[in-house]
Amino acid sequence: MKANRLMLNDLMEVNPRTGVITLNNKRMALMSVQALGILRRDLVDTLSMERAKGFLMRYGRACGQKAAEDLEQTYKWESTEELMLAGPALHTLEGVVTVEAENIEYNDDTLHYTGYWRNSFEVEEHLYHYGESKTPVCWILVGYASGFLTKLFGKQVLVHEEKCKGKGDPYCYFVAKTFDPADKKQQADLRYYEAESLISELDRSYKEIKELNENIIESERVQKKLTDLLLEDESLSSMLEVVSAALHKSIIIDYRYGKNEGVFLEEEAFIEENLLENPNNLIDNQKMMEMYPIHAKGKNLGNMIVIGEEKNKKKEELIIQRALTICSIKIFHAFQLIQSKWQKKEEFFEELLNSEKDEETLQIGSHVFEFNSQNDNRVLTILVDDKESNELILEHLNSKYTALDIFLKDKYIILILSEDYNKNLENFAKDLQASIENKFKKSITYIGVGRAVKGLKKLAKSYQDASRICDFLQLVHPNDSHISYFEELEPIVLLLKATDQEDLIDFCKKMIGDLIEYDKENQSNLLITLKSYLDNNGNLQKTANDLHLSIAGLRYRLDKIESFGKKGLKTGSGRFKYQLAINMYFSMQIMDNSSNIL
Structure with a gap:
């Protein structure tokens, strides 16, 4: 017998009196594809897409095995290859799919069989109910072909759909191969054939839904605690303690450019200082470090880093996502306050440079500054070759030198140095430059330090000194960072003026x-x-x-x-x-x- 000799008229019988239909001497029942599509849809909606896929693949495998057994016993086939082609021919006659075999290669141990599926009813129904998929959708066909070939070949054969019209490909294309334990793709497909009853599927779905509900309740509890702390204007560290306790993991806030903060489990306290300085210093390979970006109004504020023994589970992910929302609000609010202070300092300094007001009048608005204008103060200016990084450097310096007045003025970053810094000015300027260049590796920085002055109005002279020194340094040293002081260039400046x-x-x-x-x-x-x-x-x-x-x-x-x-x-x-x-x-x-x- 040859596969192409199988004809529907020869195989099918209909008893008009009893309504019994047989195909190849086996009773059949005519059923619309739409009905099968509805059944398929309900399985997906009830069990989830993945579980429905496994259920239908196992169903298809059972059908394929039974078809192979019947065909092998009913006819005497010219060759094993003809018998392998009979399954696709029968599937085509049944109206399930049009099968076009492409290539069959086999020996006693291995089989490699490829071909095309056209007019798949599964594609039509999946597209109708769910639209285009990201993965192949001919689950029954895959199971049927796997079961049919496994039964005939006597060894485990797995079929994989490499292309599928249900995911946007121009056609469906299958590859059947004997099982290879080293093949990761086959290992992944094999799990769908693990037998599981519908009751157990439903029971597992119920347990997952119950677990998800419990996780949501727990994450809402954590969110409420964090919200209460936010409304009470508590510190970010107190919020991180709540998150750390809920996850039983260490938490670090890695600010974009600023001093990091975190909460560590007692057993991890020994690594606290090292990790806060640089979270990438995690030496213990047994620890898992997962990073979550913190955004607010399109601005990148940094990352929340979670450190634990294992990867975060669904419950922990829910808690982290809710914690990120509240912590982002807190961090963004603090950032806005800092920016407001910068703005006030910039505005007052601009007034100080350009105003005709006397010293006494200017003193009224000087509360925005930290320094004492009655002592000797200097203006230090920083000029960076990449102006785009000015704000990032400003954030970094404000977090490192919290006692100083630091703000932007035109293309310069301004620091007002009090009398205490004047005692060790050279070392401070070098440390400042090193701090910037360690954080911003490609930056070339020029630092100019103006004269020491008393009073607010005279700060304008110190600023003029410092900014001119920066411009001078950039002009004469275009490729290297440099520092210079008013005292070094004072003779030249005086000579030019006199x-x-x-x-x-x-x-x-x-x-x-x-x-x-x-x-x-x-x-x-x-x-x-x-x-x-x-x-x-x-x-x-x-x-x-x-x-x-x-x-x-x-x-x-x-x-x-x-x-x-x-x-x-x-x-x-x-x-x-x-x-x-x-x-x-x-x-x-x-x-x-x-x-x-x-």
């Missing part, structure tokens, strides 16, 4: 005018090279390091500079004149806000 500027310009032209013109025309850096060479007292190695040049490259530039007749570089007085001319040139550029002084 001397006729035309005389100064003539002096600069005489000493370095030709280098300036050459740099402009050739986009070179001879003037910067000369300044670095003089700043390093003629030390070639230090100058080369400063300019990121090789010694040979530096010598080439110095030879070029000497070709302009700069022979005075070899004498002390000559070096002083060139250094004075260069510093005056860059200072005049900053003070006159012009690049065309010479």
Whole structure:
């Protein structure tokens, strides 16, 4: 017998008197596809999509096994291959699906069988009730083919639907293979064939629903506690204690840029300081660390990090999601208060710079600042090459230096340093720069420190010093971070203010005018090279390091500079004149806000 000889007229009999229909001598019952679709839908709605899939695959496998047994016993087949093709032929005759075999390869141990399913009733019904799926939907067909081939081949055969019209593919395509324990895809499919009664399916669904309800009640209890703490304006740490107790896990709030805080279980207290500094320092590989972003009004405020022995379960996820909502409100409110303080400081400082008010009148509004205006204070300004990161750096510095007045003014980050900081100013400035560059790895920072002054009105002078120093540093050191102080540049500033500027310009032209013109025309850096060479007292190695040049490259530039007749570089007085001319040139550029002084 050949599979293509199977004809519906030969196989099917209808007794008009009794209404009994047989196909291949087995009783059949005509039933509409719509009815099967409704049954399928009700199973999905009752059991869930995954459980209904397993139920229908097992049903299909039982049908396939029975069909294989009947066909094998009823006919004498020309070959095993013909018998394998008989199942698809029978399925087509029954109106379930049109099967087109593509390739069959087998031996005593293995089978590999591929083909197409067209006009699948399961696709039609799934699309009608649920729309397009993300995964294949021909569950009965997969089970039927698996059962049919397993029965005939005598070894476990699993069918996998690689393409399915129910998930948007142009056709349904199946692959049947003998079971391989090492095949993860087959291992995943095999679990759907584990026998389970409908009662047990319903019982498990009931238990899951009951568990979900209990989880919701518990998460609502935690949410109510957190809401009460929020309304009572309690600290964030008290909220984290509630969450930590509910989860029995350690919690860290990893702020975007700021000092982290957290609550740790007693047995994990020894890692508290290390993890707060950097949550990625979790050394214990037995611990699970899960991260949840904190957002409010489209702003990224940081992350909530949960540390425990194992991955969070459904109940814990529900609690965490509700806790995130309340904690986000608390964190965002605190952030808004901080921003409001920054804004007030910025506005008052702007008034201080531009107002004609006297000292006594300005003192009335000075309460927005932390410093005592009657003592010596300095303005320190920070200029960063990437202006976009100014606000992030501001957040970082405000969390690190809580006792200082820190805010933005135009392109500068402003710090007002009290008398206490003046005692160890150089170390503070270096620590400040290191702190920024450790957090913002690619940033180039310029720090200018203005003169020490008493009173509010004179702060404008200190600010002017500091901001000009920053601009000066950026101009002469475009590729490296630098710090400078008013005391270092004070002689140049005073000279510029006290001397006729035309005389100064003539002096600069005489000493370095030709280098300036050459740099402009050739986009070179001879003037910067000369300044670095003089700043390093003629030390070639230090100058080369400063300019990121090789010694040979530096010598080439110095030879070029000497070709302009700069022979005075070899004498002390000559070096002083060139250094004075260069510093005056860059200072005049900053003070006159012009690049065309010479």
